[in-house]
Amino acid sequence: MVQPEARRVYHVARTDLLARLRSRKLLAFLTVVVYFGYLINVGVFGLFYAVGDSLVSGALTAPMTGLNAGVAGSMVMLFGGFFLMRGTISRDEQHGHGPIVAGSNTHTSVYLLGKLGSNAAVGLLTAGVLAAAAVGNHAVHGIGSTDPVAITWPVFVMVVPLAVLVGGVAILFETVDVFAGTLGRIVYLVSMVFVVGGLFVPSGTAAPTDVQTEARLFDLLGRVLAHELTFDAVRAGYPAFDSGFVSFGTGGTLEQTFRYEGGSWPAWFFLQRLACVVVGVVLTVGASVPFARFRDTAPGPVARHLPAVSVRSMLPTIPSLSRDEDRSPNAPDDRPRIEELSLTPVEGEQSRGFGRLLAVELRRLLRGLPRWWYLGAVALAVGPAWLAVTGVDSGGRAVLLLAAVWPLFVWSRIGAQTARAGIIEQIRASRSPVGQLFAEWIAGCLIGLAVTGGAFTLLIANTGPGVAVGLLGTVVFPPSLALVAGLWTGSQRLFEASYLGVWYLGPLNGAFFVDFAGVTAESLAAFVPAAYAVAGFVAVLAVAHRRAYDGLVG
Amino acid sequence: MRLRLKNIGKRYQGDTWGVRGVTLELDAGVHGLVGANGAGKSTLMRMLTTVCEPTEGTIHWDGTEVRESPEAVRSALGYLPQDFDTYPSLRLQEYMEYVGALRGLDAETASARTDELLRVVGLTDVRNRRLDTFSGGMHQRVGIAQALLGDPDLLVVDEPTVGLDPAERVRMRNTLADTPGDRVVIFSTHIVGDIEATADTVAVLDDGELITHAETETLIDRVEGRVYTCTVSGETADSLRERYTVCNTVRRAEGFELRLIADEPPTPDAEPVAATLEDAYLSTVDHGTA
Numbered sequence: 001m002v003q004p005e006a007r008r009v010y011h012v013a014r015t016d017l018l019a020r021l022r023s024r025k026l027l028a029f030l031t032v033v034v035y036f037g038y039l040i041n042v043g044v045f046g047l048f049y050a051v052g053d054s055l056v057s058g059a060l061t062a063p064m065t066g067l068n069a070g071v072a073g074s075m076v077m078l079f080g081g082f083f084l085m086r087g088t089i090s091r092d093e094q095h096g097h098g099p100i101v102a103g104s105n106t107h108t109s110v111y112l113l114g115k116l117g118s119n120a121a122v123g124l125l126t127a128g129v130l131a132a133a134a135v136g137n138h139a140v141h142g143i144g145s146t147d148p149v150a151i152t153w154p155v156f157v158m159v160v161p162l163a164v165l166v167g168g169v170a171i172l173f174e175t176v177d178v179f180a181g182t183l184g185r186i187v188y189l190v191s192m193v194f195v196v197g198g199l200f201v202p203s204g205t206a207a208p209t210d211v212q213t214e215a216r217l218f219d220l221l222g223r224v225l226a227h228e229l230t231f232d233a234v235r236a237g238y239p240a241f242d243s244g245f246v247s248f249g250t251g252g253t254l255e256q257t258f259r260y261e262g263g264s265w266p267a268w269f270f271l272q273r274l275a276c277v278v279v280g281v282v283l284t285v286g287a288s289v290p291f292a293r294f295r296d297t298a299p300g301p302v303a304r305h306l307p308a309v310s311v312r313s314m315l316p317t318i319p320s321l322s323r324d325e326d327r328s329p330n331a332p333d334d335r336p337r338i339e340e341l342s343l344t345p346v347e348g349e350q351s352r353g354f355g356r357l358l359a360v361e362l363r364r365l366l367r368g369l370p371r372w373w374y375l376g377a378v379a380l381a382v383g384p385a386w387l388a389v390t391g392v393d394s395g396g397r398a399v400l401l402l403a404a405v406w407p408l409f410v411w412s413r414i415g416a417q418t419a420r421a422g423i424i425e426q427i428r429a430s431r432s433p434v435g436q437l438f439a440e441w442i443a444g445c446l447i448g449l450a451v452t453g454g455a456f457t458l459l460i461a462n463t464g465p466g467v468a469v470g471l472l473g474t475v476v477f478p479p480s481l482a483l484v485a486g487l488w489t490g491s492q493r494l495f496e497a498s499y500l501g502v503w504y505l506g507p508l509n510g511a512f513f514v515d516f517a518g519v520t521a522e523s524l525a526a527f528v529p530a531a532y533a534v535a536g537f538v539a540v541l542a543v544a545h546r547r548a549y550d551g552l553v554g
Numbered sequence: 555m556r557l558r559l560k561n562i563g564k565r566y567q568g569d570t571w572g573v574r575g576v577t578l579e580l581d582a583g584v585h586g587l588v589g590a591n592g593a594g595k596s597t598l599m600r601m602l603t604t605v606c607e608p609t610e611g612t613i614h615w616d617g618t619e620v621r622e623s624p625e626a627v628r629s630a631l632g633y634l635p636q637d638f639d640t641y642p643s644l645r646l647q648e649y650m651e652y653v654g655a656l657r658g659l660d661a662e663t664a665s666a667r668t669d670e671l672l673r674v675v676g677l678t679d680v681r682n683r684r685l686d687t688f689s690g691g692m693h694q695r696v697g698i699a700q701a702l703l704g705d706p707d708l709l710v711v712d713e714p715t716v717g718l719d720p721a722e723r724v725r726m727r728n729t730l731a732d733t734p735g736d737r738v739v740i741f742s743t744h745i746v747g748d749i750e751a752t753a754d755t756v757a758v759l760d761d762g763e764l765i766t767h768a769e770t771e772t773l774i775d776r777v778e779g780r781v782y783t784c785t786v787s788g789e790t791a792d793s794l795r796e797r798y799t800v801c802n803t804v805r806r807a808e809g810f811e812l813r814l815i816a817d818e819p820p821t822p823d824a825e826p827v828a829a830t831l832e833d834a835y836l837s838t839v840d841h842g843t844a
Contacts, residue, residue, distance in 0.1 A: 335676045338729045344666035346659060346705035356661065360652040368643030368684065422639025426700070429603040429633045430656035431625065 012114020037133025063262030070158035123163020168280030384454035415486020444479025470518020473529025480536025563610030586749030589759035632706030642686035750831035
């Protein structure tokens with residue numbers, strides 16, 4: 001019994017992986033991974049400590065490079081891997097393969113485990129590429145001999161189990177309707193920000209022995225591990241160092257370094273990574289409970305035209321569309337023949353008002369969202385303005401952070417929905433192919449303006465008109481990115497992943513060069529939001545030019 | 555009004571052609587475009603509708619070169635693509651308003667024509683339902699309605715009867731054929747019966763090339779008197795398949811009943827039958843010409 005099931009898991013995983021290997025998305029992801037392999041070997045990115053007024057990084061020995069690469073790989077997998085791994089089930093649904101699987105005798109959990117196998121293989125691939133890039137770059141930029149084993153094994157031990165965990169979460173989210181879309185992506189990102197960035201990270205810790213158990217348990221990034229491994233090396237180099245937790249990012253330099261030459265890893269980390277694998281498998285098997293084995297509402301013309309064979313479609317609670325048709329008083333025999341009607345003529349030059357196009361695009365973007373979204377949008381639009389009027393002088397930044405991400409549900413529809421083959425063809429063949437593009441984009445800008453305008457009103461009231469430049473970036477940049485990414489890929493995932501990444505690094509964490517919203521003073525001083533707005537607008541103009549003069553794309 | 559294609563081609567990488575050397579002149583009327591899957595029907599239609607550019611040749615609509623002035627054809631066009639899709643969150647009424655705006659209709663005209671066309675396609679009662687709740691057949695009827703919304707002079711419909719039940723299929727093809735007014739209707743399908751029932755002329759595409767373009771009756775006349783049926787043993791059936799274009803095979807208790815095209819009766823007891831467009835089409839693609 002086990003062998004045939006294992007064979008099914010293998011083939012589901014293999015097929016899914018082959019489909020991924022031939023997509024641009026995985027290639028783009030691996031390119032980013034290779035770039036990380038470079039960054040950690042030139043001291044731009046890595047583990048560092050604050051010692052007094054200085055930031056001290058690890059000298060680029062082979063074990064240090066391996067550790068840096070492991071943590072970098074964990075970060076990439078944790079934040080980027082989720083977006084890469086999502087969509088494995090919907091891909092089957094959209095391409096009409098879903099009903100074939102649904103109609104087979106393959107058990108749901110076997111199917112999902114196959115998908116997890118594919119996700120794990122992506123983890124292996126990621127670790128392999130990152131390790132190879134780290135080894136290669138260490139040979140050029142590193143210190144001491146390049147020991148491939150010392151660099152490689154930490155990457156695999158840290159990244160692959162995490163890929164299983166993230167892959168399991170991605171599968172679970174995809175099978176639960178409420179988390180299958182944009183909301184799921186936001187929930188995941190925010191959860192990871194809390195887990196990795198604050199909730200379980202020790203602060204002001206002195207010795208590794210002081211680290212609490214939950215910090216080790218939730219050490220998904222590997223910072224607690226790195227702290228334990230390198231703490232003594234820092235103390236050896238800097239006797240004055242007696243407290244502080246290791247950081248990971250772009251803060252460190254190689255001007256002052258500590259030297260980590262490797263050492264035995266604590267047993268708890270191996271157990272924790274093993275637990276990641278177990279949890280990933282459990283989540284995947286558990287996902288077979290909410291999984292409706294191919295939804296009958298799957299998008300795409302192929303799925304729609306295929307007979308519904310899903311379990312859900314057989315439930316009596318689902319209204320029968322054919323019954324609806326039968327109930328219609330316009331059943332075939334009652335319908336007029338077209339030659340019997342006197343159709344209203346379309347005479348002369350009709351109105352080509354851009355306003356109507358804009359209105360229908362606005363309605364299209366806003367239609368069909370959950371009620372809580374509308375309530376939240378109204379609260380974000382009106383609430384801060386009311387606070388400004390009543391003289392409240394705090395909270396503007398927090399409101400802006402939320403307001404900058406709230407319209408994501410709407411912006412995600414820009415470009416991606418339009419790029420679906422049967423829709424883009426109608427638009428390109430219409431009288432307003434370029435007008436539609438600008439109407440869609442402006443509608444996205446207007447919605448952004450409505451949702452974030454309140455936060456800016458509060459900020460302007462409290463800190464002066466200088467922050468208004470942030471409004472430019474917040475309103476123009478996201479819909480521009482959505483339009484370009486959506487039309488290019490035909491999916492909202494690239495936009496959501498890149499936008500959330502920029503939002504996380506810039507407005508949330510204060511990296512001023514990606515702070516398109518002008519939350520930081522440095523960003524405002526350097527007119528970063530204006531630069532993002534201009535870049536976004538130029539990108540939209542390029543897409544419009546292409547739609548007007550070139551082939552189908554865009 | 556006239557659509558004129560001169561030596562149109564679509565070349566992909568290397569020497570791969572989607573469509574090659576197609577020259578056609580289409581006046582007002584219903585024109586069928588038939589061919590096997592992958593014959594180039596959809597590629598040709600996408601070029602006619604400005605959705606993709608030809609790599610060779612020219613297309614003229616009423617004397618205007620389409621590549622130089624795509625607006626000329628877009629302002630006259632109604633189009634139902636093969637992979638017709640909609641925005642799922644919109645209601646039918648909203649979607650029709652959207653298409654009206656895209657087509658440049660004023661609100662009153664769009665509203666009036668929407669009412670009329672939804673009656674024709676039998677979707678009046680579901681006009682306030684979201685499109686993602688529609689069945690495949692209903693979805694296809696939406697496609698027909700939106701294609702007719704702008705009262706197009708050039709109506710291009712790619713596989714419009716896919717997903718429709720037989721009765722609805724007949725109704726839809728009649729709607730396309732009977733639409734009042736002078737217009738060029740180009741109707742692509744691989745269901746030859748739909749073309750036979752509606753089209754004034756038929757263009758046959760095979761492997762990206764135009765094999766023939768003729769009036770439907772002319773095409774049928776080319777095989778008239780050469781279509782036979784006969785009932786034979788399995789061994790004889792194999793032999794006949796090698797020598798003639800066999801249009802249909804039915805297994806009977808007494809053997810195999812074949813419908814085939816031959817210059818002379820293929821067996822002593824073969825009976826001549828009336829030719830259909832399907833016979834003419836199969837003969838055409840089998841021999842390169844009927």
